[in-house]
Amino acid sequence: LNGTAVTSPEANDLEYLTPVTIGNVTFHLDFDTGSADLWVYSDELPTDEQTGHAVYATTDSKLLPGSSWEILYGDGSSAGGDVFADTVVVGGLTATMQAVEAAATLSAEFERDAHSDGLLGLAFSTLNMVKPQKQSTFFDNVKSQLDLPVIATSLKHGAPGTYDFGFIDENKYTGPLTYVDVDSSRGYWTFTADAYAFGDDQISTSLTGIADTGTTLILLPSDTVSRYYANVSGAQDSPLHGGYVFPCDSKLTPFTLVVAGNHSVTVPGELINYAPVGSVSNLCFGGIQAASGLVDINIFGDVFLKSQYVVFDAGSQGGPRLGFANQ
Numbered sequence: 541l542n543g544t545a546v547t548s549p550e551a552n553d554l555e556y557l558t559p560v561t562i563g564n565v566t567f568h569l570d571f572d573t574g575s576a577d578l579w580v581y582s583d584e585l586p587t588d589e590q591t592g593h594a595v596y597a598t599t600d601s602k603l604l605p606g607s608s609w610e611i612l613y614g615d616g617s618s619a620g621g622d623v624f625a626d627t628v629v630v631g632g633l634t635a636t637m638q639a640v641e642a643a644a645t646l647s648a649e650f651e652r653d654a655h656s657d658g659l660l661g662l663a664f665s666t667l668n669m670v671k672p673q674k675q676s677t678f679f680d681n682v683k684s685q686l687d688l689p690v691i692a693t694s695l696k697h698g699a700p701g702t703y704d705f706g707f708i709d710e711n712k713y714t715g716p717l718t719y720v721d722v723d724s725s726r727g728y729w730t731f732t733a734d735a736y737a738f739g740d741d742q743i744s745t746s747l748t749g750i751a752d753t754g755t756t757l758i759l760l761p762s763d764t765v766s767r768y769y770a771n772v773s774g775a776q777d778s779p780l781h782g783g784y785v786f787p788c789d790s791k792l793t794p795f796t797l798v799v800a801g802n803h804s805v806t807v808p809g810e811l812i813n814y815a816p817v818g819s820v821s822n823l824c825f826g827g828i829q830a831a832s833g834l835v836d837i838n839i840f841g842d843v844f845l846k847s848q849y850v851v852f853d854a855g856s857q858g859g860p861r862l863g864f865a866n867q
């Protein structure tokens with residue numbers, strides 16, 4: 541059995557939300573290949589933090605005795621609470637004894653997130669934060685039902701896309717799928733590009749980072765980012781806006797990763813014009829920004845993933861790997 545779930549972008553493609561049914565309640569969760577916990581807003585939160593969200597009724601649920609979770613994300617946000625076992629359905633696929641992590645505390649970033657009802661982690665289960673015993677991700681729990689141990693993402697700019705589980709949909713991409721090995725030793729979908737380019741400016745340095753559906757932008761080393769925006773007239777690193785901005789009518793340089801020898805994976809410039817900074821100025825915020833101090837790895841987030849149909853292959857032909865094809 542395979543499955544497909546539709547995922548829809550919030551404003552400015554800030555995050556993509558996907559319906560998940562837990563018990564008999566449907567939650568809209570942020571699928572996150574950069575973490576490995578499935579957590580939801582719950583009745584253990586302060587009432588005002590529950591407002592506007594689907595809420596997990598812990599009092600009707602099967603507690604995992606003695607288990608708790610606490611997670612700190614790359615953007616400094618955090619959440620924590622206790623753990624239940626429940627039936628979780630995504631895109632027609634069912635995990636009957638899925639660890640559902642009920643949020644009892646949320647940091648300000650989540651309190652401000654009016655739309656997401658929680659996260660569904662799709663990184664490797666070694667990254668799960670439940671103590672005393674790590675729990676399996678939804679993907680690991682349904683993997684045995686799937687034709688192939690794969691998740692394939694089709695995230696789009698300003699339009700619904702899909703998460704395919706167990707199969708690769710040839711109708712969703714053009715040209716070949718290019719695969720690159722994944723190093724899952726830190727629990728992320730980590731891969732290395734042998735080189736990269738900003739338009740015609742070829743840079744023969746390798747670039748290692750993670751494919752992360754839960755990060756909005758592309759986050760790279762600060763000197764690399766300043767080199768990118770040197771090509772964009774009028775671009776400036778603005779403390780006021782928290783990163784590089786430029787005139788919205790700028791023609792942005794494409795960003796290309798060279799993987800698996802000589803295959804180019806290119807993000808068109810249009811996708812790197814992330815969004816206007818506000819309604820009055822004609823400045824736009826860049827889709828490539830510097831990774832903050834907290835993050836010690838490059839992150840290929842949604843701005844990157846939107847250009848590709850991406851196959852997160854947990855081992856259909858040996859080790860874990862990522863497949864990229866234009867969409």
Ligand SMILES: N[C@H]1[C@H](O)[C@@H](Sc2ccccc2)[C@@H]2OC[C@H]1O2
Pocket residue numbers: 555570572573574575613614615617649650653656659752753754755
């Ligand atoms: N993998 C990512 C994760 O999904 C988000 S968690 C999140 C926080 C606030 C609002 C929405 C989501 C956070 O930013 C980067 C990294 O950590």
